[in-house]
Amino acid sequence: MKKLQIFTFLLLSVLMATLQARAEIVDRIVAFVNDEIITLHELNTAFEPYRKKIDDSYKGTDKDRIMSETRLTLLNRMIDNLLIEQEAKKSAIAVSDEEVMASIRDNLARRKTTMDAFQQSLAREGTNFEDYKKEMRDSMVRTRLLRREVRSKVTVNDEEIGEYYRLHREEYEGKDAVKLKHILLLFPGNMDENAKAKLQADAMEILKRLRMGESFDSLAARFSQGPAASDGGNVGFVEKGAMLPEVEKAAFSLDRDKISDLIESPVGFHIIKVIDRRGPGLKPIEEVRAEIKSRLEDGKIEKKFDSWISELRAKSLVEIKL
Template sequence: MKKLRILALVLLAIPTFALSGRAEVVDRIVAFVNDEVITLVELDTAFETYRQKIEESYKGPDKDRVMAQTRRSLLDRMIDTLLIEQEARKSGITVTDEEVMASIRGMLARRKMSQEAFQQALALEGKTLETYKREAKETMMRTRLVRREVRAKVMVTDEEIGEYYRLHRDSYEGSEAVRLKQILLVFPKDMNDAVREKLQALATDIGKRLKGGESFDSLAAQFSQGPAASSGGDLGFVEKGTMLPEVEKAAFSLSTKEISDVIESPVGFHILQVTDRRGEGNKPIETVREEIKSRIEDEKIDKKLDSWLTELRAKSHIEIKL
């Protein structure tokens, strides 16, 4: 994507004439980023998933405005990503395809999930494995660059940790909570008795497979329609008083690692597994010091990254042609 690519794309952007005499634009440049470009095809391809989600879920009267704003925000993110990639290359930071695949294999091993199940989970989110690999590579490159350019310059003092704990003390007076994994089969809007029986039979079969030793993560990725399905159905810690009554009653009656029977709620059929518990009471600062330090560090990094990107944009040649 050097100067020759820019020249080629400029030539592509010149109208080509079909036999009918009408002009058709094959592709065009939507942004110059130093000596590289982002094309309309690249933007439209990246935007397709967002477009589908807006079409499916947004019911407001100004859908076109939301589409345009989301598309422009995506272009800004693509520009930032390209700037970071350029800066990483200048600094000799690279991420190979094998490193990306090793990272994915490690993630799948931790979740006890097959690549096929993972690809099925991605498909439910409107992604392909190639899309995920590209995003993972960008994330790894960004992380390495940020670690060198930003994280190393961030310091968190004991005074800051103490002050954060004092100001957010309520956050560390935890209610009783369980860490849950969930497989959820959602009732469709047009459900009838036949559909309900089919879903219940599927839920019962999944429950038998789980209790027979199959991986919860894998079956969640394959069947769950609930949140975090692609992450093995892990909902994190959920406190009392925040769940559907039927689900909460079952969740807090389970012992750690135990798998529930099929639970019916107004939403659908649930299968739960409790992976951890925590009780009520105030957590002393010693037990949450690293958590607070990490949180303050992340906040500082976000601020420094924003200012670093602003500086990087200011010294770069960026021209938007959208």
């Protein structure tokens, strides 16, 4: 009887050790960011959409390397976001509940939807309005911090605008062209009607989410199989004659900042958004000054942000344990 008790105790000890080891694998610390941590569970949850996209669309032999590099890039982005949140708290940047609600109401007005419909949409996605308000508040705090620390320190003068125009004249002349963002779901090989119907339903769901106001860049990065997916679907200016006929017809019939209906071509289903358009011939600098200034500002802001976040990392305790 005593031997049986000892054996039972040893068996339970082994089982407990195994369970503990599994728990460590399932969830452990993957990064220290000052006095906060990022867990493996948090990283895996954030990485899942990227993992699925790579798994579904990438057929190369180095898929594991692509997965690993993308995962590390995402972890570094999560670290940067956490550093920004910490810096915002130190700076005592506050956003009132009234400001958050005003921003939400503005968004709903642009989407032409009601608060009830929006809350129902959140429920279908497994979240709630209070969580959404917190995300909105955090986003507004980060925006104010970055405006103070980055954007306010960037300027573009007339000489820089003129020099850019002189060096990039070809961008402002040529055929009729449209500047597009593009989401593409490719037809798989040996596709049957059921597979096509499923793909069409997926594309329609993406279009529905766009019409509800979700970010084109975000949805393109997650779902598009087009060449510009990693850049939010931004393919830049495309001249007449350089697109598939079905896509070109839609592109040149859309007004600026409008999203197309679902477009079917021989290669798949497309959704496009027209960002800008230009006609043949050289545009005078007066017409493109604001566009050039915005482009130069964006480039400077990106460099300034990289410098600022590097300085923030340098003075912080950041340790990656992946």
